[in-house]
Amino acid sequence: MQINVLTLFPDMFTPLQTSMLGRGLEDNKWQLNLVNFRDFTADVHHHVDDAPYGGGAGMVLQIMPIKRALDSLKNKGKVIITAPQGKIFNQQVAQNWAREENLTFICGHYEGFDQRVYDMADEVVSIGDYVLTGGELPTMSMIDATIRLLPGILGNAASPIDExxxxxxxxxxxxxxxxxxxxxxxxxxxxxxxxxxxxxxxxxxxxxxxxxxxxxxxxxxxxxxxxxxxxxxxxxxxxxx
Incomplete structure (x- = not known):
């Protein structure tokens, strides 16, 4: 399985490259592709956000750099966004995702995404009724829960069955x-x-x-x-x- 992550902070994903998941990466049981969508901006200052139309507090992530980053991927698979309005992530969702060949996560920041970014997602998912500063931590949690179900990651095939x-x-x-x-x-x-x-x-x-x-x-x-x-x-x- 290949996991693509569109994020402004790729360095945050170090924990996924350690322990059992790290060994799985080394053994090519799964692949992690971190994409900084700031690299896909058009202006010299690499802006990824702007003020919302109609006014309001905070800034909103623009569609253009995210769409360009998505288009750069050869195998997107299922596109997933974490957001409060999403369905609650659980073990059944992880089991369903573990059957996919490719997954792409888009990590948000600020006051969220331009609505057209949500419209490009196949699934919008939440890990609970609380607010975090960005989508990286929930994305890491969901990747961990999914990847550990793949054959050979835990070492003991019975482990995920009894959990x-x-x-x-x-x-x-x-x-x-x-x-x-x-x-x-x-x-x-x-x-x-x-x-x-x-x-x-x-x-x-x-x-x-x-x-x-x-x-x-x-x-x-x-x-x-x-x-x-x-x-x-x-x-x-x-x-x-």
Missing amino acids: SFSHGLLEYPQYTRPENFEGMKVPAVLTSGNHQKIAEWRHKEALKVTYLKRPDLLEKYVMTTAEKKMLSEIKAEINKA
Whole structure:
């Protein structure tokens, strides 16, 4: 997969070139193409923004340098903008994007884009109801969430399958050595060697964590009969505690 990013601050994207994603870049499992759209301006001062027609506070990013930067790309693929009016980004969106061959992100600044820039986007996406100084940080978050789903990036093919949100539930608790630390013990089932019991425990714990910390997720989650029984047991255990 190739990721194109149109940004005024390409140096901000260093974190994507480290750790597991960095190794993926080195192994050519994905490519990162950073494009400074200031390089596509027509005036000597390289202006990328201007005052909005009709008046108003702040400056608006112009369409011309962004359109020229987009036209310079051989493989744009899906064009994505981050903005408050966009749909909320989630794991399902990341999974859908991970199936694409090319993605192009446009990072905004100032008071946003000329509306005609939004009209060129295939998707407008938000990472939450709060305001940041630019589109670089949300873009990096979305790229990370997407690229880590590609084969070979995490090393363990099962890793993205068991994670929070992958099946609509939060992830179950995890433990490692020592088995007993200052009286805090690892649940006995995890050291039992009974893989069926371990799987059942993990499923129930994932349901429990979701019920306690993100009950809103259960409103959209379609439970099986066995899961409904599990949830009843969980509620009974909580009320008894």
